[in-house]
Amino acid sequence: MKLNRTNFEHKKFTNRIVQFGEGNFLRCFFDWQIDILNEKTDLDAGVTIIRPIDTDTLPLLDTQDGLYTSIIRGINEENKVVKDYRVISSVNKEIPIYKKFDEYLELARDPNIRFIVSNTTEAGIVYDSNDKYDDKPQNSYPGKLTRFLHERFKTFKGESDKGLILLPCELIDYNGVELKKIVLQLADLWQLESEFKTWLEKDNVWCSTLVDRIVTGYPKDEKDELEKEIGYTDDFMTTGEYFYLFVIQGPKDILEKELKLNQVNLNIKIVDDLKPFKTRKVGILNGAHSSIVPVSYLYGIDTVRDSLENETIRTYLSNTLQNEIIPALDMDKDELKNFATAVINRFKNPYVKHFLMAISLNSTSKYKSRILPQVLSYYEKNGELPKGLVFAMAAMIRFFKGERNGEKIAVNDEQKFLDMYNKAWGEFNGDYKKLVTPILAMKDHWDQDLTKLGNMLELVASYVESIDKKGMKEAIKEVL
Numbered sequence: 187m188k189l190n191r192t193n194f195e196h197k198k199f200t201n202r203i204v205q206f207g208e209g210n211f212l213r214c215f216f217d218w219q220i221d222i223l224n225e226k227t228d229l230d231a232g233v234t235i236i237r238p239i240d241t242d243t244l245p246l247l248d249t250q251d252g253l254y255t256s257i258i259r260g261i262n263e264e265n266k267v268v269k270d271y272r273v274i275s276s277v278n279k280e281i282p283i284y285k286k287f288d289e290y291l292e293l294a295r296d297p298n299i300r301f302i303v304s305n306t307t308e309a310g311i312v313y314d315s316n317d318k319y320d321d322k323p324q325n326s327y328p329g330k331l332t333r334f335l336h337e338r339f340k341t342f343k344g345e346s347d348k349g350l351i352l353l354p355c356e357l358i359d360y361n362g363v364e365l366k367k368i369v370l371q372l373a374d375l376w377q378l379e380s381e382f383k384t385w386l387e388k389d390n391v392w393c394s395t396l397v398d399r400i401v402t403g404y405p406k407d408e409k410d411e412l413e414k415e416i417g418y419t420d421d422f423m424t425t426g427e428y429f430y431l432f433v434i435q436g437p438k439d440i441l442e443k444e445l446k447l448n449q450v451n452l453n454i455k456i457v458d459d460l461k462p463f464k465t466r467k468v469g470i471l472n473g474a475h476s477s478i479v480p481v482s483y484l485y486g487i488d489t490v491r492d493s494l495e496n497e498t499i500r501t502y503l504s505n506t507l508q509n510e511i512i513p514a515l516d517m518d519k520d521e522l523k524n525f526a527t528a529v530i531n532r533f534k535n536p537y538v539k540h541f542l543m544a545i546s547l548n549s550t551s552k553y554k555s556r557i558l559p560q561v562l563s564y565y566e567k568n569g570e571l572p573k574g575l576v577f578a579m580a581a582m583i584r585f586f587k588g589e590r591n592g593e594k595i596a597v598n599d600e601q602k603f604l605d606m607y608n609k610a611w612g613e614f615n616g617d618y619k620k621l622v623t624p625i626l627a628m629k630d631h632w633d634q635d636l637t638k639l640g641n642m643l644e645l646v647a648s649y650v651e652s653i654d655k656k657g658m659k660e661a662i663k664e665v666l
Contacts, residue, residue, distance in 0.1 A: 189420045191251035196275035199232035206304035208235045210403035214426040218256045221276040227446035232278040240284035252277035255420045259537040260428030287322040294337035305355040313368045319376045328368040339382050349389030355397045362394035393436035396460050401426040429532050433463045471529050472556040480581035483542045484658040490540040494533045506574035514563035550603045571640050577665045580649030587611045618651040
């Protein structure tokens with residue numbers, strides 16, 4: 187039996203949300219939350235998805251009348267493995283913009299539309315001066331959006347109550363601020379009315395967001411097994427982890443009222459500034475990931491979950507989180523500890539197979555953004571270096587030797603960094619301090635010479651030597 191509205195009776199909701207992007211993430215994150223709000227409140231918000239790319243590779247969600255199954259799996263707050271199936275009925279239809287541009291503009295004329303959400307990848311929010319007003323459609327997402335908003339402005343003659351709430355979910359800092367800036371640039375480029383630009387600024391709410399959920403997408407390898415469990419066929423089912431967080435920087439009174447957030451308990455936070463949440467996520471979640479990757483991989487482990495199954499790696503991660511990362515962050519410590527516990531549960535998720543080599547991509551830049559701020563903060567507060575995080579630096583340098591237990595490994599990073607590591611290890615003559623000096627001294631990358639940060643040079647050199655000569659299983663004992 188096929189999942190559709192003929193075989194499964196589900197209410198259709200009023201079109202209130204335009205969504206740019208048909209991918210798994212928004213369907214398992216945003217549309218999933220809207221579905222819960224529709225069920226538990228009188229939100230009555232239907233989603234119309236805009237397929238922003240010109241492709242016929244995948245069928246439209248319309249082939250299932252917008253219905254699909256979200257499969258949420260992971261470890262909950264009680265440390266129990268959970269699995270939840272939900273037929274998502276918040277999506278009304280999908281419009282392929284390259285084939286139905288007129289239908290897309292018709293949507294702009296719908297007085298019920300209130301929200302625009304997007305996830306067009308980090309490269310989606312960009313200014314493209316080649317976009318033209320009369321393109322059908324424009325190439326860039328901001329170009330398509332500007333044309334949509336201008337159509338709405340013209341239709342309703344600039345009425346203030348026909349402005350929209352914009353919720354970009356692309357993974358760039360202050361995405362709403364950046365999106366608004368580019369839309370205004372395009373309005374200038376296209377020489378649109380000054381009244382339109384005033385309406386954009388005054389009557390639309392440009393929110394910035396932080397989104398967090400691992401979405402593993404279409405479960406190709408489990409399809410038959412899962413369809414047997416749910417009792418029907420579904421070509422659009424999508425899987426994600428139990429944890430999720432949606433942080434929105436915007437006017438609390440408007441957003442809570444419009445989304446009915448006072449009526450149901452979802453992990454949606456309306457805040458004045460995203461920065462503390464971004465710092466927390468990057469420091470704890472991403473920092474923990476990047477810390478264990480070279481350590482665990484050189485230990486002989488291949489996935490995040492298997493790392494947490496290993497007592498030594500688990501102890502290293504716990505010590506680093508509790509004693510070095512959390513003390514370095516200027517936020518409520520209980521909240522940080524709760525978040526760290528959730529992160530550990532996410533890493534242990536039996537349904538997510540996250541390979542360490544995949545996370546190792548661009549490790550040098552990740553160390554700078556995810557780990558170094560905590561190293562510097564810890565040093566400033568304590569007058570000494572955090573050994574676990576410094577050990578992660580040493581493990582990274584040894585990782586880029588490109589060898590594990592006598593076998594070559596395919597390391598991956600920006601070419602300039604690969605060239606640097608290759609040169610350092612290629613010219614290595616037994617002097618570990620000489621080996622690590624040019625790496626730590628990359629002032630143009632680290633924004634400072636790390637050889638001058640306390641005893642960083644000596645500590646990193648000694649750890650690299652220990653890992654290289656004794657192996658990770660012995661070397662890690664020095665920081666436990």
